[in-house]
Amino acid sequence: MTEVSHQPAPKTRGNFDHILYVLRANPVTLIAFGMFALLIFSAVFGPSLVPYDPLATNAANALQPPSAAHWFGTDNVGRDVFSRVIVATRLDLSISVAAVALSFVVGSVLGCIAGYWGGWPDIILNRFLDTIMAFPLFVLAMGIVAALGNTIENIIYATAIINMPFYARLVRAEVNIRRDAGFARAAKLAGNSDIRVLAMHIFPNALPPMMVQVSLNLGWAILNAAGLSFIGLGVSPPTAEWGIMVAEGANFIVSGEWWLAVFPGLWLMIAVFTFNLLGDGLRDIVDPRKRT
Amino acid sequence: MLASSPRLRATLLRVAQSIPVVIGVVIISFLLTRALPGDPAVYFAGVAADTASIEETRVAMGLDKPLVQQFFIYVGNLLQGDLGQSLSSGRSVAADLAKRLPASLELTLSALILAIVIAVPLGVLAATRPGTWVDHLCRVVVTAGVSLPTFFTGILLIYIFYYLLGIAPSPLGRLDFIYLDPDHVTGFYLIDAALMGDWETWRGAAKQLILPASTLALFTLAPIARMTRAAMLTALSSDFIRTARAAGLTNRTVLYRYAFRNALLPVVTTLGMVFSFALGANVLVEKVFAWPGIGSYAVEALVVSDYAAVQGFVLAMALLFVALNLVIDLLYTAIDPRIGFSSK
Numbered sequence: 001m002t003e004v005s006h007q008p009a010p011k012t013r014g015n016f017d018h019i020l021y022v023l024r025a026n027p028v029t030l031i032a033f034g035m036f037a038l039l040i041f042s043a044v045f046g047p048s049l050v051p052y053d054p055l056a057t058n059a060a061n062a063l064q065p066p067s068a069a070h071w072f073g074t075d076n077v078g079r080d081v082f083s084r085v086i087v088a089t090r091l092d093l094s095i096s097v098a099a100v101a102l103s104f105v106v107g108s109v110l111g112c113i114a115g116y117w118g119g120w121p122d123i124i125l126n127r128f129l130d131t132i133m134a135f136p137l138f139v140l141a142m143g144i145v146a147a148l149g150n151t152i153e154n155i156i157y158a159t160a161i162i163n164m165p166f167y168a169r170l171v172r173a174e175v176n177i178r179r180d181a182g183f184a185r186a187a188k189l190a191g192n193s194d195i196r197v198l199a200m201h202i203f204p205n206a207l208p209p210m211m212v213q214v215s216l217n218l219g220w221a222i223l224n225a226a227g228l229s230f231i232g233l234g235v236s237p238p239t240a241e242w243g244i245m246v247a248e249g250a251n252f253i254v255s256g257e258w259w260l261a262v263f264p265g266l267w268l269m270i271a272v273f274t275f276n277l278l279g280d281g282l283r284d285i286v287d288p289r290k291r292t
Numbered sequence: 293m294l295a296s297s298p299r300l301r302a303t304l305l306r307v308a309q310s311i312p313v314v315i316g317v318v319i320i321s322f323l324l325t326r327a328l329p330g331d332p333a334v335y336f337a338g339v340a341a342d343t344a345s346i347e348e349t350r351v352a353m354g355l356d357k358p359l360v361q362q363f364f365i366y367v368g369n370l371l372q373g374d375l376g377q378s379l380s381s382g383r384s385v386a387a388d389l390a391k392r393l394p395a396s397l398e399l400t401l402s403a404l405i406l407a408i409v410i411a412v413p414l415g416v417l418a419a420t421r422p423g424t425w426v427d428h429l430c431r432v433v434v435t436a437g438v439s440l441p442t443f444f445t446g447i448l449l450i451y452i453f454y455y456l457l458g459i460a461p462s463p464l465g466r467l468d469f470i471y472l473d474p475d476h477v478t479g480f481y482l483i484d485a486a487l488m489g490d491w492e493t494w495r496g497a498a499k500q501l502i503l504p505a506s507t508l509a510l511f512t513l514a515p516i517a518r519m520t521r522a523a524m525l526t527a528l529s530s531d532f533i534r535t536a537r538a539a540g541l542t543n544r545t546v547l548y549r550y551a552f553r554n555a556l557l558p559v560v561t562t563l564g565m566v567f568s569f570a571l572g573a574n575v576l577v578e579k580v581f582a583w584p585g586i587g588s589y590a591v592e593a594l595v596v597s598d599y600a601a602v603q604g605f606v607l608a609m610a611l612l613f614v615a616l617n618l619v620i621d622l623l624y625t626a627i628d629p630r631i632g633f634s635s636k
Contacts, residue, residue, distance in 0.1 A: 131316030134617075135610045138572025143606035146594055147324040223441055227576055230443050231591045246444055250580065253451050254462070262451075265444035273439040280435075 019285055029281030035274040043090040052080035054087040054240045063257055073259035076252065081259060084240040085267050091241050092271065095152065096221035099159035100214055106160070107167025108203065108210075114168070115175030116198050125172070129165040137162040141224060145233045155234035159221050170213055174206035212283045219275030226268050242268040302625055310618050317614065321607040322366050325599070326359070375607070376600030380593060385604035389586050393608075394479025395466055396585030400574050402482075402501060403508030404566070411513045412559070415520025416552065419528060430517055437514025442573040446507040446580035453503060461499050463581045471496045504581040512570050519562040523555035530554075560624050564617045571609055 047054075052070075058078030066073040072081035114122040132140065144158035178184055179202070187201045188194075226243030229235040235244050242264040249261025333350035350356055357365070369375075375385035418430035446463075453460035461468055466481055471493045474484035482501070485494035527533065528551050536546045575587035582588065586605055593601035 127312065127316060130313055131320055133568075134313045134317050134614050135320070135606070136568045136571035136613050138569075138575065139606055139609045142575070142590065142594070143321070143324050143603060146599065146602045146606075219439065226441060227443065227572075230441075230576060231579055232595055243441075243443075246441070246447065250443075250447050253447050254455060256451075256455050258451050258455075261444070261447050265441060265447065268441050269439055269444060272441070273435070276435060276439050 028277060032274055032277035032281055035270065036278055039089060039093065039271055039274060042086050043093045046086040046089055050080075050083035050086050052083040054079065054084040055238055056080075063252070063260075065257075066259055072263040073257075075248070075260050081245075081263050084245060085242070085264050088240040088242050088245065088264065089267070089271075091152075091235070091239070092222055092226065092243075092268070095156055095225045096159070096218050099156045099221050099225070100163060100217050102156065102160035103163040103167055103217075104210070104214060107164045108171050108206075110164075111168040111171025111206075112175050112198055112203060115172040116179055116194070116202070118176075122172075125168065129168055132161070132165050138224060138227060141228060142231070142233065145228060150233055152234050155225055155228055158228070159224050162224070163217055163221060166213060166217065167210065170209060171203070171206050174209065175202055178202045178205055212279055215275055215282050216279035219272040219279070222268065222275070223272050242271075299625065303622060306621050306625065307618065310614055313614055314611070317607070317610045318367060318370065319363075321603060321610065322363055324606065325366070325603045326362070370607075375604035378593065378601040378604075379598045380596050380601065385601050388589060388601065389604060389608050392584060392586045392589050395583060396574060396578065396587060398466075398480045398482065399501065399504055399508065399577070399583060399585060400570055403505040404512060404570060406505055406509040407512040407516055407566075410509070411516035412520050414513075415517045416524055416547075416555075418517070418521045419524030419555075420547065422525075430521055434514045434518045434521075437510060437517075440510065441576075442507060442511045443576040443580050445510055446504065446577055449503050449507055450580070460503050461496075463503060465582050465584055466500055467493070467497050468500065504577050504583055507580070508570060508573055508577050511573050512566050515562055515566050515569070516559065519559050520555065523558040524551060526558075527551040527555040556627065557624065560620060560627065564620050567613060567616050567620075571613060 056079065058074070061070075061074055061078040062076055064070055064074040064078075070080050070082065072085060075081055075084075110125055114125040135143075141158040141162050144161060145154050148154040148157065175198070181202075184197055184202055187197045192201070225234070226241070226246075229241050229243035230247045232244075232247070235241040237244065237248070245264035246261045246268070249257075249259075249264065252258075252260050333346050333355050337346045337349040355362065373386050375389070377383070378385045378388050381388055414426070414430050414433065418427040421427060450460070450463050454463060467473060474481055474488050474490060474493055474497075477484050477487055481497035482494060485491070485497055533546060533551055536550050541550075574585070575591065577583065578585045578587035579591050586608065590602055590605035593599075593605070
């Protein structure tokens, strides 16, 4: 008994050392983790910390360039751009996290079924995924939102659908190569049901590459959702959201009021950049060989 | 004859493989037109429609029939090139799209050419000089490129080159109003103007094109550069390169005759994914620069809830993308002699 309880300790320690080693070797990943923490912080506490109400208009104070009172200036109806940019973090992150979570779950289930049992579910799934991938993905998202109706929930569904093939394919491949592995057969012989073997023994092996995919996908999902709201889908005007703020600010860029569009755009870029760096960093930890 | 030419057979096989994809695309776009909440006839008849015109639309589109029958009517209409009527323009969607397609293609293709011209040498340089400034530049460009929202890059470029420096024309469409549109031959202003020998107009069109094309190119650069670098590194570390070096071939010959030609194959494969991104980003860039292509047409249609136009656009883009992928795969067969002799 004592031996069993001792065994996990060195392994965890090894993993931890490896993570520390990778972080030390690649300070960029450390910075990415720091930026990630900052994003989460502004999403959680931002709305209660910002200096101004993001929706409060003040016509007397419209289109002011950045100053000490308004760090990012004010927009055409006198709202504080800094407050709006920070408050928008919560909405933008929620949309992309919800979408990615949805595609993660649906993709995992479909991928598991196709990879474990094969046969006609596999063929149908592959055909279906091929068809989704045959659309330019952003255009398909536009079509879905246009068809389902112009709401934030539908932005989430559309983003989830276009992300789903990546997860389903990944899980299908990871499950398929382990379907007949020794440990899976042993678990089956020990009397576990197919579903239990799949969920408890095979699927966890797909999690590390999935985490990398999640991180890379989050950045892409944010870009996608912001792009959709930039063309006027989903989020409606008074709401603070990065894409729509850039769209509104675009009208003022030709007359030189750059701060309206540049700051939300910059924040959007930082968020996407963070998730991309994080994804690359996680890949170095999970699979050092795939480093490019 | 088929048996005697394996390459022809492989080509036909590849063309045949895209048929189920096209069928799937048509099914999905049919479902999208019928997935509208409530009564689709109300949406397709438009905001100002009365009961009579809604009923008329319902019968005209066959919405009173069972779903399967509706699908066959839809396919029948598609085969005749009928994508429905646009409510905002009053013309057929197919005609509207056909009129605006050259503008989008001109923008997307010039952006892709620009991206390839910059990204491929950058990737090759980064792979042959690992750890130098070129390599670092490549890494920065690759990571920044995929993080940049295209619409934001476009706005930033407008601010810098139009407002601050004043060297770019105002970001409104394909040609300044002081020029006359060139005669319609291909619909590509640069080609049409060149055919007419009207270099004044050519310069005007090129000026308008530079900013949107650069915006789109910045975005598509990243995956191409990344893939070129990775493919070049793989090729350079392979056995045949070592053999070629050992045989005393010059560095130049090894790099371009052997490594680069082999590295080209995975790069061509990524072009499919790049096209998917480029066609999507195209919509955003067209909106930013008021470019009169099919992307901005769809965005305008979305604003006024012109569903036939939006769904027609989605279907047209998907078919275009399937066709592009087919061309890429055929190109791949043409440049890689190993493919095509063994059927899958």
